[in-house]
Amino acid sequence: MTEAKKIKVTLVRSVIGTRESHRATVRGLGLKRLNSSRELVDTPEVRGMINKVSYLLKVE
Template sequence: MANDKVKVTLVRSLIGTRKDHRATVRGLGLRRLNHTVELADTPQVRGMIAKVSYLLKVEG
């Protein structure tokens, strides 16, 4: 894979979201609004991103 990193930013609040979605966001390493992390582009990470995509901005 040429680009093996993906940048993920939390852009929506976790207030009112499901408990398992909050846990998924924490599992991605995101702690607060507008927090950005760079993660390995694996199928597992892509699945987590897909689950909570309505809360995130993804680059790369």
Template sequence: MADQQQNTVKVQLVRSPIGTKQSHRDTVRGLGLRKLNSTSELQDTPAVRGMINKIAYLVRVL
């Protein structure tokens, strides 16, 4: 199982979280995104998918 490739999802912050709810800003940070256009590669889990869905208007899935 160690040889098996983990499914990953790459997300990019395309809109500023300024002016959004605090929980949405926390979710952006939780996904490892800092500056505009920064990208993060994460494991494709239901928890990560839920976080992406919550802030779908701020990010792009690559």
């Protein structure tokens, strides 16, 4: 079985003062506090979430 492609996502800006839906998206990505990172599987759903809050994230 092949390894699924992964994306590393880091929260680099605070969610304070952002829309509630954007905060929920950041939590949905599994990011809890500033500079927290997650390795996520590269799927269209995850890409959409990243695009929605891209101004808060660093993607590698």
